[in-house]
Amino acid sequence: EPEVTQTPSHQVTQMGQEVILRCVPISNHLYFYWYRQILGQKVEFLVSFYNNEISEKSEIFDDQFSVERPDGSNFTLKIRSTKLEDSAMYFCASSVGGGENEKLFFGSGTQLSVL
Amino acid sequence: SQKIEQNSEALNIQEGKTATLTCNYTNYSPAYLQWYRQDPGRGPVFLLLIRENEKEKRKERLKVTFDTTLKQSLFHITASQPADSATYLCALDDGNQGGKLIFGQGTELSVKP
Numbered sequence: 001e002p003e004v005t006q007t008p009s010h011q012v013t014q015m016g017q018e019v020i021l022r023c024v025p026i027s028n029h030l031y032f033y034w035y036r037q038i039l040g041q042k043v044e045f046l047v048s049f050y051n052n053e054i055s056e057k058s059e060i061f062d063d064q065f066s067v068e069r070p071d072g073s074n075f076t077l078k079i080r081s082t083k084l085e086d087s088a089m090y091f092c093a094s095s096v097g098g099g100e101n102e103k104l105f106f107g108s109g110t111q112l113s114v115l
Numbered sequence: 116s117q118k119i120e121q122n123s124e125a126l127n128i129q130e131g132k133t134a135t136l137t138c139n140y141t142n143y144s145p146a147y148l149q150w151y152r153q154d155p156g157r158g159p160v161f162l163l164l165i166r167e168n169e170k171e172k173r174k175e176r177l178k179v180t181f182d183t184t185l186k187q188s189l190f191h192i193t194a195s196q197p198a199d200s201a202t203y204l205c206a207l208d209d210g211n212q213g214g215k216l217i218f219g220q221g222t223e224l225s226v227k228p
Binding site: 004031033041042043044045048055056089091093095097102103104105106107108109111 | 149153156157158159160161164204206209214215216217218219220221
């Protein structure tokens with residue numbers, strides 16, 4: 001069964017450093033998402049992306065965050081200057097469409113630790 | 116803003132029994148509701164979707180109900196097995212047709228043999 005692939009599985013960085021989290025969504029999917037989950041808390045929406053542009057973003061997704069689809073297969077999340085509170089599990093997800101009836105396929109996540 | 120509440124206490128049941136998990140929401144009328152399973156250190160896995168005009172949906176041992184008057188969904192696992200032990204997440208659409216989901220905090224289910 002096709003799956004969403006995320007790399008790396010773990011990333012440790014120093015506060016203030018830039019990180020790039022990478023994702024390969026399922027090939028025929030058109031909508032891409034980033035969610036995050038702080039340990040013990042809810043899965044939170046960060047951003048959705050369709051047709052090479054952001055379609056929706058949350059309050060968490062401030063100017064320090066950016067997303068990109070540099071080629072036909074990868075989808076990246078960049079955090080420009082990491083803060084301690086950015087430590088979380090980051091999940092990439094994709095779906096065929098973006099409206100109702102669309103289930104999301106999640107990757108296994110990247111555990112980001114900011115020291 | 117939208118608020119989603121799932122029973123925060125972990126649910127411990129005996130193998131073979133039916134597990135019932137609750138999802139309540141306020142300040143909102145979602146077009147659909149989804150249930151996901153999450154294992155430790157893994158991403159959520161889709162289980163079922165139910166639309167606002169559907170009262171009940173079934174898939175194998177799983178059943179979901181959606182009561183838009185009570186603003187509540189119930190998720191049932193019949194003939195539960197130890198392999199069903201996981202955290203179950205309720206998720207609602209945000210109404211903006213962009214596919215964004217709002218998740219509840221999840222209920223941890225433990226099925227004892």
